[in-house]
Amino acid sequence: MNKVLLLLICLVTCAGLHAQVVTYETAKKKAQKSFDEAQMAVREYKLEDAVSLLQDAIKTEPGFTDAYGQMVITSVEMRKYKEAINSFEVLVRLDSASTRPAMLAYCKALSGVGRFKEALELVNAYIATNKVKSAKAEALKVNLDFAVNMAQQAVPFQPHNMGDSINTKDPEYFPSLTIDNKTLIFTRRVNGRNEDFYVSEKDDSSRWGPAVSIGQPVNSSSFNEGAQNISQDGKMLVFTGCDFPGGRGSCDIYYTLKTQEGLWIEPINMGAPINSRDWESQPCLSPDKQTLYFAKETPDAGSDIFMSQLQPNGKWGVPERLGPNINTKGRETTPFIHADNQTLYFASNGLQGYGGMDIFYSRRQADGSWGPATNLGYPINTIDEEASLVVASDGKTAYYASDRADSRGELDIYSFELYPAARPLKTLYVRGFVHDAKNINRRLIANIELTDVATGFNIANIKSDEYGNYLVTLPVGKDYAFNVNKKGFLFYSDNFSLKNAGDQDSSYEKNIPLQTIDSAAVLVLHNIFFDSKQYVLKPQSFPELDRVVALMKDNPMMTTEVGGHTDDVGSDYDNMQLSERRAKAVVQYMVSKGIEEWRLQPKGYGETMPVAPNTTEAGRAENRRTEFKILCFTY
Incomplete structure (x- = not known):
């Protein structure tokens, strides 16, 4: 016999009877009236009233098994699972034979307090002894099978009420x-x-x-x-x-x-x-x-x-x-x-x-x-x-x-x-507005692209609003190429390295100045990548260079200088040579994409034109850059 049922029988034999067993047929009329009104209240979804009426019935007839059974079912409907369990245990002590109508509700109450294994054992026993197949019992069994398997992996969960500022x-x-x-x-x-x-x-x-x-x-x-x-x-x-x-x-x-x-x-x-x-x-x-x-x-x-x-x-x-x-x-x-x-x-x-x-x-x-x-x-x-x-x-x-x-x-x-x-990925963000580099009050609607550097996959492609405002989310764990472009302007290039962001909590406020396309304008390409002391372009550079190629194809009368710059680590001579070779590598890629070689002038500057102190790694990273300078431009 199922050990849970044995426990219930033990409760009957060991606890003894504290009240005479009363059914609806043998109950006093007053108790019957309270029970009938409770049933009507349940049908009208007035569950609090139903509980009060059932309590009146039990007060009149302390051994009223039908009232205890309905109390179990009603308490479960109200999600008062501990009260349902208490009522069921009283019912067991009164008459274990009368528990079956409330058994599935009791199983749900056990589930409601996390006692899934006990509930499953009882449901299995209920199904095994039921003469007619119960869809409700079968559905509960499916849920309990899942719950028993998952209960051993209970997850941490400590909810905190947000308090009186929020809740009323x-x-x-x-x-x-x-x-x-x-x-x-x-x-x-x-x-x-x-x-x-x-x-x-x-x-x-x-x-x-x-x-x-x-x-x-x-x-x-x-x-x-x-x-x-x-x-x-x-x-x-x-x-x-x-x-x-x-x-x-x-x-x-x-x-x-x-x-x-x-x-x-x-x-x-x-x-x-x-x-x-x-x-x-x-x-x-x-x-x-x-x-x-x-x-x-x-x-x-x-x-x-x-x-x-x-x-x-x-x-x-x-x-x-x-x-x-x-x-x-x-x-x-x-x-x-x-x-x-x-x-x-x-x-x-x-x-x-x-x-x-x-x-x-x-x-x-x-x-x-x-x-x-x-x-x-x-x-x-x-x-x-x-x-x-x-x-x-x-x-x-x-x-x-x-x-x-x-x-x-x-x-x-x-x-x-x-x-x-x-958990999802922790997510930072960059926000600000886009404006004309010559007039900060002239806000621009521009296209903003965020690309995963490692895969080239486009993460976001949005427009700034009519006031130039934008916000782009940055899930940590990746490095991003950030580009802003608008027809008639040089695109803006930036890079966010979040692959090893760790516990970084700061996000970015960045207002984007876009330069009109004219002679002497300089575009810093932040997403051109080489290995240390090498001049072979890494594939992660191609999306950025493709944007430059598209810009030059849109403006066929534009000629440019491609400038390579390094930090001050190493000798002046080595840095000059490295910067020239990197500039030539960029030019060669653009020529392979259909840009005429006469429109591109590679030039190495070595460490001679720093834009930040070389005393920190962040400063040295800024100095290691590729610049795109317009030499001549006509429409």
């Missing part, structure tokens, strides 16, 4: 952060009715200030605004609006933009093809704002996660379902793409989990597809519904909503440290 008696949920971790926006259901957005800012001591309403025109008193996501630069907010005037379906996706004065504009429906007659919700922007992820109602599954990419004409493309590693025949919701643009978190009840909706993560593969989804594990995921997880740019601080025991009322927002295996 009203439910707060859907947290969203900017990349600098200084702005938190979330949804609050005010007085249990109207959903609005609230914002909290970090003060100088890194504490979250009191949350305030984001205000009109985004918040309204007539409609619910929810499931929002703020862009990494804090300039764009995407959100869900249901039953808005002019909406295309029950729920549509809207956006609003922040002006230079810090005000949000009137929300705009994202229109077709994003929105349709179906339910679209829970949008999330990629860090470069070029891809929109969202949940969409589907006829063949409850909901799936879709993506749409911004087209060159400024319109959003036709949404596409994410692949089979993400979407299932079940429901997938609450997508969140991290600032690293490589790690996706989402919720699903179609992937193997503990029960209900669990949170998963997937990594982007080299070919752009999404890898296998990984369950975040217990106790982050439980038998209940988990969703809407976001992770800060540091890659380890996570935020989610829960109604834990220390909540201020209902759902509160919590933070916790995400365990290492589930």
